[in-house]
Amino acid sequence: MHSTRAWLAVLGAIAVAACSSSPSAPSPTPATISLQSSAWETISDPQPFPFPLVTIFGGLSLQFPANGSINYLFTASPLRIVHGTLSVSVVVDTLGSVVFNSLDPPSSSCMIPPSVRPFLWANNNGNGDYDRWWSNPRSFALAAGSGTITVPLTADAWSSVNGKFGNADAETKFAFDKALLNVSRLGLTFGGGCSFGHGVNVRSGNAIFTLTEYVIR
Numbered sequence: 073m074h075s076t077r078a079w080l081a082v083l084g085a086i087a088v089a090a091c092s093s094s095p096s097a098p099s100p101t102p103a104t105i106s107l108q109s110s111a112w113e114t115i116s117d118p119q120p121f122p123f124p125l126v127t128i129f130g131g132l133s134l135q136f137p138a139n140g141s142i143n144y145l146f147t148a149s150p151l152r153i154v155h156g157t158l159s160v161s162v163v164v165d166t167l168g169s170v171v172f173n174s175l176d177p178p179s180s181s182c183m184i185p186p187s188v189r190p191f192l193w194a195n196n197n198g199n200g201d202y203d204r205w206w207s208n209p210r211s212f213a214l215a216a217g218s219g220t221i222t223v224p225l226t227a228d229a230w231s232s233v234n235g236k237f238g239n240a241d242a243e244t245k246f247a248f249d250k251a252l253l254n255v256s257r258l259g260l261t262f263g264g265g266c267s268f269g270h271g272v273n274v275r276s277g278n279a280i281f282t283l284t285e286y287v288i289r
Contacts, residue, residue: 103151105258105286107132112259115144117175117271131163131282141175141271145283146193146259154255154288158207159222160190161285162260166216168277174264175271182266187211188281189268190223191261192230194251202247205230205238206261206268214262214272214279225252225288258286 109125109132116122117140125145126133136142172186189211195203207223208231223229227238227248238248260283261269 102156103288105147105150105288107283107286112145112147114142114146117141117143129282131284133280133282136172136272136274136279136281138274141273142262142281143269143271144191144259144261146191146257149255149258151288152255153253154192155225155252157222157224157289158190158258159220159285159287159289160260160283161218161220162188162212163218163282163284164214164216165280165282166277167279170216170277170279171275172214172279173273173275174262174267175273176263176265176267178265184211184264184266184268186214186262186264186272187268188214188260188262188272190221191259191269192251192255193257193259194255196254197256201233201236202244202251204233205248205251206232208237208268211268214281216279218284220285258288 107127107130109127112125112132114121114125121142122137122140123135134142134145174186176182178185190207192205193203207221207229210221210223210229212219212221227245230238230248232244236244238244262272263269264272
């Protein structure tokens, strides 16, 4: 168990809430993303997410479901143009014997453990091959504890919907650089096995995920 105090405080807040050529980019403007729960959205199964998001002790928290999954957690980007380095800090608190489970299970060909990682959604939340980009391979394997994921906003550190790194060829490099000029959402996704965002739940015990910082420098 990571922190009984944090666990009990967040559970209390959840209970209350439940009732209630390559384009060039200019230098970045540092931005710390608000962690107010009202500014964030989820994609989950079922949808809407069965647990409310809560902001407590300055962090944004959610409870992992035992059935279904949490897939995406995101907010509107305060910056359309991003550049520099993205840094995300997270805490996972557990109660009982928690087993994290990804809906795409790890296999001999896909060994990604249940994890959370940063992602960018560009071009007005588009659904094309190059509208969503994931930090790759930098992520946080889900387990009790805390960590910071620091990712340079460079083409070699991000991959697309179909798994192509931003520096794979001239087409993807152009698409990645273009995406950085029109970021509409920033967030995190949960996944494992062969996927970055197909969802995670818990098979036993209880777990709370808290996002404590999301900043672009």
